[in-house]
Amino acid sequence: MLDIQKIRENADAVRQGIQNKNVSIDFDVILAVDQERRNVIAEVEVLKHERNVVSKEVATRKRNNEDIGDLIEKTREIGQRIKVLDEQQRNAESKLNDLLLQIPNTPHASTPVGEDASENPVVKEWGKRFAPGYTLKTHLELGEALTLFDFPRATKIAGPGFPLYTGSGARLERALINFMLDFHIDKHGYTEVLPSVLANTKAMTTTGQLPKFEDDMYKLPQDDLYLIPTAEVPVTNIHQGEIIPEQDLPIRYCAYSSCFRREAGSYGKDTRGFLRLHQFNKVELVKFTQPDSSYTELEKLRRDAEEILEALGLEYRVIELVTGDLSFASSKCYDLELWAPGEARWLEVSSCSNFEDFQARRGGIRFKPQGGGKVQFLHTLNGSGVATPRLLVALLETYQQEDGSVLLPEILTPYMGSAGLHLK
RNA sequence: GGAGACGUGGCCGAGUGGCUUAAGGCGGCGGCUUGCUAAGCCGUUGUACGUUUUGGCGUACCGUAGGUUCGAAUCCUACCGUCUCCGCCA
Numbered sequence: 116m117l118d119i120q121k122i123r124e125n126a127d128a129v130r131q132g133i134q135n136k137n138v139s140i141d142f143d144v145i146l147a148v149d150q151e152r153r154n155v156i157a158e159v160e161v162l163k164h165e166r167n168v169v170s171k172e173v174a175t176r177k178r179n180n181e182d183i184g185d186l187i188e189k190t191r192e193i194g195q196r197i198k199v200l201d202e203q204q205r206n207a208e209s210k211l212n213d214l215l216l217q218i219p220n221t222p223h224a225s226t227p228v229g230e231d232a233s234e235n236p237v238v239k240e241w242g243k244r245f246a247p248g249y250t251l252k253t254h255l256e257l258g259e260a261l262t263l264f265d266f267p268r269a270t271k272i273a274g275p276g277f278p279l280y281t282g283s284g285a286r287l288e289r290a291l292i293n294f295m296l297d298f299h300i301d302k303h304g305y306t307e308v309l310p311s312v313l314a315n316t317k318a319m320t321t322t323g324q325l326p327k328f329e330d331d332m333y334k335l336p337q338d339d340l341y342l343i344p345t346a347e348v349p350v351t352n353i354h355q356g357e358i359i360p361e362q363d364l365p366i367r368y369c370a371y372s373s374c375f376r377r378e379a380g381s382y383g384k385d386t387r388g389f390l391r392l393h394q395f396n397k398v399e400l401v402k403f404t405q406p407d408s409s410y411t412e413l414e415k416l417r418r419d420a421e422e423i424l425e426a427l428g429l430e431y432r433v434i435e436l437v438t439g440d441l442s443f444a445s446s447k448c449y450d451l452e453l454w455a456p457g458e459a460r461w462l463e464v465s466s467c468s469n470f471e472d473f474q475a476r477r478g479g480i481r482f483k484p485q486g487g488g489k490v491q492f493l494h495t496l497n498g499s500g501v502a503t504p505r506l507l508v509a510l511l512e513t514y515q516q517e518d519g520s521v522l523l524p525e526i527l528t529p530y531m532g533s534a535g536l537h538l539k
Numbered sequence: 540g541g542a543g544a545c546g547u548g549g550c551c552g553a554g555u556g557g558c559u560u561a562a563g564g565c566g567g568c569g570g571c572u573u574g575c576u577a578a579g580c581c582g583u584u585g586u587a588c589g590u591u592u593u594g595g596c597g598u599a600c601c602g603u604a605g606g607u608u609c610g611a612a613u614c615c616u617a618c619c620g621u622c623u624c625c626g627c628c629a
Contacts, residue, residue, distance in 0.1 A: 156589050160598045167598090170610040174557035183609080190609040358549090358586090481586095487568080490586075 116215050116476045119149055132221030135228050135438035145214050152207035159200035166193050216326055220473040222438045223410070223446040229437025236437075238449070241421070242430030245456045249517045253457035254508040255388040258284060260519055261538050263511075266388065276378070276386070276393040278504070283534050287523070288396065290530030291503050291510075292371050295398040295423055299500055303419045305369035305400060310349030312373055313340040318352040321478030323444035323470075333375050342375035346399035347497045354403060355478040361485040364493065365412055366403040369500060371396065389504035390462070397502040402495070405482065409469050409494035410447070417449050417467040420500045424464070428524050429509050430454040432461065446471045449498075453505060457512035462505040467498030 122129050126142060133140050169190045176183050222228075227236060258264050263284025269277050280288045299305040319325040319341055324332060333342040343349060350370050359366070374397050385391040400419060404412045417433070424431045436448040451465035472492035475481065482493045514521050520539035528536060 153589065156598080160589065163598060166610080170557075173609060177557070187609045194609070 116473060117218050117221065118472075118476065119145075119211065119215065122146070123149065129221060132438075133219065135222055136219055136441055137230070137439045138219050140218050145211070145218075148207055148211045148214065152204065152211055155200055155204045155207060159197055159204060162193050162197050162200070166190055166197065169193075213326075216320065216477070219441075219443045220446050220470060222441055223469065223471070225410075226441065226447045227435065227437045228439075230439045231437070232440045234437045235434045235440055235450075237432050238435050239433040241425065241432070242428070242454070244430060244454070245513045247517070251457045251459075251512065252515055252519065253388075254455070254511045257457070257511045257515055257519065257521060258388070261521065263287065263538070264389075273393075276391070278389070278392055278394060283531075283538050286531060286534045287527075287538075288503060288507065290527050291506060292396055292398060294527060294530050295500060296369060296371055298423060298426065299369040299398065299400060299419060302422070303367075303369075305367045305419075308350060308353065308368050308370045310343075310346060310353075310370055310372060312343050312349075312375070314343050314348045314352070315340055318348055318355065318478075321355055321480075322348045322351050322474050323477065324348065327443065330379050331377055333377060343372065344376050345374050345397065345497075345499075346370040346372035347401060350399065350401040351474055351480075351495055351497070352478060354480050357480060358490055359403065359480075359482045359493065361405060361482050364403060364405045364482060365408070368401045369398060370401070371398050373397075374502075389508050390458075392504055395502060395504045398500045399497060400500040401497045403480065404494045404496065406472065406491065406494050409471060409496060412494075413447065413449075413467065413469045413496055416496055416498045417451070420451055420465045420467060420498050423501055424451065424453065426524075426526050427506075427510065429506075429513055431464075442466075442468065444468075444470050444473050446473070451499075451501065453509035455505070455509045455512050457515070458508065462508060464505045464509070465499035465501040468496060470495045470497075 117129065122142065122145065126146070130140075130142055169186055173183050173186050173190075176186070227234075229235070261284070262282055263280065265279045265281050266275075269279035272279065296307060300307050313335070316325060316339060319332070324341075324344060332344055335341070349372070350368050353368070354366070373394055375394050376392075378391060378393060389395075400416055402412050402416060421431070421433070431451055431453050434450050434452065436445075436450060441448055445468035448466060448468040450463050451467070452461040453464050454460075455462050471494050474495045475492040480493055480495065481490045483490050510523070511521050514523055516522055518539070520537060523531065523536040523538070525536065
């Protein structure tokens with residue numbers, strides 16, 4: 116959520132930012148509602164002051180057994196007027212709030228201006244192209260032959276787009292999750308949390324999924340709960356409504372969770388195998404930072420995710436999203452993409468974003484400056500560290516042998532145990 | 540799922556319609572004092588919104604939202620949460 120005061124005082128800059136995101140917002144309506152709200156407040160507060168003064172007078176006279184009839188008459192009218200105005204104020208405030216919740220975050224000055232994904236610049240490339248002499252198989256061909264997963268049977272359980280890992284495939288999935296968690300905990304100093312995969316309306320609103328993207332999520336109407344599309348939702352909401360001492364920042368959490376996405380509107384796109392799923396596993400990194408350091412922390416966060424890919428020896432590149440491709444809540448975002456040799460294409464496995472105070476304002480997450488001073492909204496950031504399905508695709512396709520077996524990188528040895536690294 | 544108790548500031552806790560501007564304590568912060576240990580004394584203390592001549596002024600906030608009243612932390616209604624007991628259960 117944007118600060119209404121900022122919209123009021125820097126209207127042009129905010130309009131430009133939103134326009135660069137290719138979003139159309141009627142700021143005149145918003146400013147008009149804000150003006151109405153302030154007019155009502157100005158009027159009602161004068162009346163309330165008057166009421167307070169008279170009420171005090173009533174109390175004094177009563178103690179002295181004096182007559183109070185005239186005062187009662189007078190304030191009864193004031194009270195009625197206050198009632199009407201209170202109602203108007205509530206209406207204006209809820210209207211303004213509804214409007215503000217629909218406005219996306221503004222891009223950071225360093226985010227390149229651009230129309231859409233086709234303009235996203237590549238800012239980094241790492242690793243060597245896997246190109247042996249033999250013909251490369253896709254992860255589907257490899258996985259079916261090695262019985263690592265079973266999509267036809269998975270369909271019987273929940274429909275297409277849901278995974279069923281089997282045998283070494285299930286173990287490998289679990290290995291990757293544990294490897295990534297351990298890596299971030301031990302090497303990068305994150306604190307592990309294991310949240311619920313259901314979240315309520317308030318939590319979903321904090322992170323920006325609601326009210327605009329309700330159709331993207333699975334909903335449980337009976338209990339007014341949603342299945343989380345990412346652990347970002349529960350983890351960011353851990354500190355919802357809190358004021359955190361500045362010396363406790365930055366707070367860094369990592370969390371594994373299953374993620375659920377309806378992917379409405381993306382049918383027919385990337386439907387094969389693991390490229391796009393309704394349910395998948397992800398290790399997520401979430402940071403709560405002091406505003407001045409959030410962009411430094413974003414670079415570190417991105418680096419933390421990159422190191423996972425490097426440890427697994429996978430070729431990747433980093434792209435920076437242009438304003439037109441930036442998500443609703445973010446000010447700046449990097450995507451990490453893995454090269455999948457069998458598919459012969461880049462696959463997005465991580466998104467690292469700075470939301471600045473956008474989510475913090477929606478969720479009331481603030482910090483108290485160390486030397487005293489005004490309580491402020493902190494900055495929230497998150498990044499995948501990373502999502503498993505496409506990681507698995509790149510891993511299988513990069514480490515495939517000529518005979519169709521897969522020899523996994525040694526760093527996974529402790530996690531694969533007796534199953535061994537050689538899947539054949 | 541059933542029954543009951545409860546919800547007050549960073550924390551504990553008093554407060555059943557108006558001398559509450561929420562007592563008192565703890566903690567925090569600032570200062571003073573002292574050569575008696577883990578001391579004493581004094582002062583101070585939250586958030587948001589509106590307005591502003593940037594000194595302030597005003598309004599609201601006692602779980603949340605409404606209501607009653609001239610006036611609500613206090614009375615009424617609904618909801619949310621916590622705890623205890625019963626039931627069910629991995």
